[in-house]
Amino acid sequence: MIRFALRLTLSGGKEALARLVIIAAAVAIGVGLLLSTLASINAVDRTNSRQLWLNSGSVTNTATAPVDPMLWRYHRDYFDGREITSVDVAPTGPTAPIPPGLAKLPAPDEYYASPALAKLIRSTPADQLGDRFPRTLAGEIGSAALPSPDSLIAVIGRTPDQLSTLPEVSRVTAIATTFPGISCSDCPGNGVRGDAMTLILSVVAGALIFPVAIFIGTATRLSAARREQRYAAMRLVGATPGQVSLISAVESTLAATVGAVVGFGLFLLLRPVVATVPFTGDRFFAGDLTLTAGQVTAVALGVPVAAAVAARLALRRVTISPLGVARRVTPRPPRAWRLLPLLAGIGELAYFVGRRPETTAGQTQAYLTGFLLVMAGLVTAGPWITMSAARAVALRTGRPATLIAVRRLADDPKAGFRSVSGLVLALFVTSATVGIIGTINVNRGALSGDPGTRSSVVHGGWIEDPPLADALPERLMTEMHAIPGVKSVTVVHANPAGIGADQDPRGQAPALVLCSDLARTAVLGHCPAGAGVAAVPLYRFYDLRSASDAQWPTVPISAEELAHLPVRLTYTTTDGSTAAMEQARTLMTRAYPRYPSRMVLDRGSSLQQQLAGWRQLANVVILTTLPIAGCSLAVSVVAGLSDRKRPFAMLRLTGVPLGMLRRVIGLESALPLLSVAVVATGTGFLAAHLFLKSQMHYDLVSPGAVYFVLVAGGIVASLGIIASTLPLLKRLTGPETARNG
Known part of the structure; x- marks a missing residue:
């Protein structure tokens, strides 16, 4: 049966081949972005681990064997708004520990510099930067001690007498190799997190993965209606429900598997580009963008399995009855219970106002759960909101195109919402992120100063x-x-x-x-x-x-x-x-x-410095989720046109103008987008307010004009994507479609 399913999939004509290619391409893009997101999270961990040695003077480390203590002084410097990390070292004997990235300790009045710092010193007049360091550059610090290729780090050799007159000097017998934990939040090598991934990074990761997952799910449903008709015909000639399910699973799994393989290749091609994206304010080393065996296995197996499950769910009417497609009945309307996950997410965030967890891990769990619940709630509640908006418009319009569009949305709001679900999540993430970052900025002062x-x-x-x-x-x-x-x-x-x-x-x-x-x-x-x-x-x-x-x-x-x-x-x-x-x-x-x-800019508080990194993360979220959502919208609209090309062709034969059909398609996509976008934007601001109130005791500050321009631009671009698919309607609904349907 599997062999027959493969033959049916590969020899189904140009339409079947085109469908297979489109699904595989869409899944490849989604998998490539998903893998890039996971690899970026792993890269943050690797970045953190390579700066642990900077904590050697701040936390207690015991050597495994007797060694000579080393005097250690960590301090920060700045140049043109960029932070320079310097460590003064003075060994008291030949067995003093050596930091990573160095072959040996620098002699007094020598220093090692990171490649980026060495280059900066060479290209800058000495009276502006180089005179702050000893005259002799002993060598460059290896990447094992550098969080980023752009890191400005120096290890400076001193004598014990020189360091004895300076503040904050420690005696070090071992180089730090573990995270300092919550109790050392000011440690220099704390990185992006102490003992757990920071809340902001966790929310960003969830915000990136959610639209990617929706994109993959949207791609696997291409031509679902056409496949339902074909499988129903098989049932009429005697195929069992199990055989139909197997054929459907093979077809969807084959496309998803090809797409997943191409997605892994796309990830390898994108890795040098992703490495240049400053997720945490600095670039990554390309070698840090790696995947764990568990992540590779989960994606390689999970995407085809998810495609098979989606195909099985999409064909449940066919497996129940071979006449299910021909007798199409109106699906049951969504119930109001679909609002419960959304309300639960808002309630969870509201619960922690005045009850903020004490630990970073507790805050991550509390707020990340709330934000993910809200995002899942928007997807769950979307069909109900779409149905309510469509019914409201139906009561206030008499135009034929509008009536056809809203009646279909009211009859099958799930299909109508599915095409814009990715954009709705992108708007929620954008609103929440901009609201949080903007409010913190207003309350803590602008980084640029007066x-x-x-x-x-x-x-x-x-x-x-x-x-x-x-x-x-x-x-x-x-x-x-x-x-x-x-x-x-x-x-x-x-x-x-x-x-x-x-x-x-x-x-x-x-x-x-x-x-x-x-x-x-x-x-x-x-x-x-x-x-x-x-x-x-x-x-x-x-x-x-x-x-x-x-x-x-x-x-x-x-x-x-x-x-x-x-x-x-x-x-x-x-x-x-x-x-x-x-x-x-x-x-x-x-x-x-x-x-x-x-x-004065350098004197900004540590939270203000983190704010610059959070802004960068916000930009990454916005610039990533919007294109992914746009791709999901394009695939969904094209899929809807392909699924209904025969009914539209029949309407054209009965005299319905092509322009009216285009208005129907446009309204069916635009109404869910605009109606749910209002809810998503408002929910994003509400979630941001609850988070700010709980975490920092701030009230949400309205974002500036840039946000509204960005959102308006995103909606206009989405409408443009919808409009760009409408010319396909003429080619898909010609007389030959009605004859061959």
């Missing part, structure tokens, strides 16, 4: 850190002012006596600044007329927003007394050029390596 603060350079520790120095050398100040593009250098003094602390609502002692310096640094505010020294809150120097309108209170201290107080930090304003900002940064870093220099 124009006034964007060109500033701060050198010194955080608020709780010790002062920078007792006093700044006059030569250093002269060199700073001599840098082309530097406008002002404000010296910010410590306030050990706590002068003016009673004026701060938090009771913190403000920093003390000469009013003459503030006059040259308008972005920081100003003093009252005639004042000599002002008290400025310390946080003001780290803020992304300018305070040019602020007037700071004066303090009863002279300029001479101020000069004898320790220097807390320096605040340098420039013309905004990279050369000026990086020269100022390099000069101050060389003079005071205890603390790095940072732009």
Whole structure:
């Protein structure tokens, strides 16, 4: 019977061959994208594992054999908005541990650099970057220690005496090889996750896999109605239900198997391209995009099995009765219970408002379950919403094309919704993602800062850190002012006596600044007329927003007394050029390596830095789900035309204009899309609001015009896809179709 099924599949004429090719091609695209998504998740794990060694100074690691301890100091630097990771090492003996990617430890005043950092140093003037490092480059760091080809990492050799004067120095006897866990959320090598995949990445993975699965399912249903008629004819001549099911399964499985094989090949071709997509803010190594044996097995077996199951379900009317197709009756209308999964997902997200799980793993499980339930609920509720919208339109229209379209949608809303289900999910994911990212951005401040603060350079520790120095050398100040593009250098003094602390609502002692310096640094505010020294809150120097309108209170201290107080930090304003900002940064870093220099942008909180990566993930989701959904829509519309070409041909023979039939097809696809799109968009915003309220205690902020342009563009593109398939109607519904049907 299997041999007969194969012969029937392969010798069914041009139509059967074309159907086989289309199904295989659609499945290949879906499988290729699915494998790329799974490989990207695996690549994140590999990326994380290759930066674990950076935690060596932050977590306890015990060597398996006695070794000489190594002094270890991790610190961050920046260049033109890019983070540079530096590790100072000073071995106390010949058996000190060696980090991965190095053949040996660098000698004092030597350093190893990642290939990207070495290239950047070579292409940049030394007074902007290279002068921050020793003069001798001992070699390049191997990929075993690099999270990404773009990673900027340096391992710098020091002497024990040099490191003994610097803060945050640890004694290391073993290189870290495991995740630090939740208790070390600030560890440098924490990567994208600590002990579990972050919530955002998990939701993104689910958002990517869902449309791909729908695309594969849509492809396997091509020409379902035509195949039903053929199998019903077989039943009439004596074929058993089991034989019909076997033939159907062989045909669908053959196409899906060919598509899966081609999809694996497509994945291999796409891998170099996918590696360049910065899912987490940086590129992947192409070799990191690998699949586990379980994933390969699940996809290789799961796609053909799913195709066979879909074929079996699609033909259940034929197997019950050989007259089932000829006697076609209206399917039972969807019931209101289809709304329950959607309501359950919303309810699950609402339950955790005020009950946020404490652990990352618990939050991932809670919120990911809710989002997946909502997505599944949209797919389940879609036919009911489509039916309700169609019935509502039927009551308010008298046009023939509209009546034909809405009556058919009301009779079989499942078929009508199926064609747009992928786009509905894409709209939900886009709305939820943009809502979450946009709200976080508004509440935590824009990463780019105000124009006034964007060109500033701060050198010194955080608020709780010790002062920078007792006093700044006059030569250093002269060199700073001599840098082309530097406008002002404000010296910010410590306030050990706590002068003016009673004026701060938090009771913190403000920093003390000469009013003459503030006059040259308008972005920081100003003093009252005639004042000599002002008290400025310390946080003001780290803020992304300018305070040019602020007037700071004066303090009863002279300029001479101020000069004898320790220097807390320096605040340098420039013309905004990279050369000026990086020269100022390099000069101050060389003079005071205890603390790095940072732009105001660099001073963004860790969550703000994560936000940049989340934005990138949002872009990946939007740019991936919309094309996949568009492909699903095109395949579904073409499949619907192919399945109903004989009824449409008969209508044309009875005098129905071709234009009316095109309007019917267009309305049948557009009405479910527009009606369910409204529900999907609203649900996306509601899910985003519940997540934000639970996780961060934020209220949803309405997205900007870019979002609405993007959604409108997506809907217009979808309507364009529908319109592009309509010319096929003329060719498919000619007189020969009615004769040969």
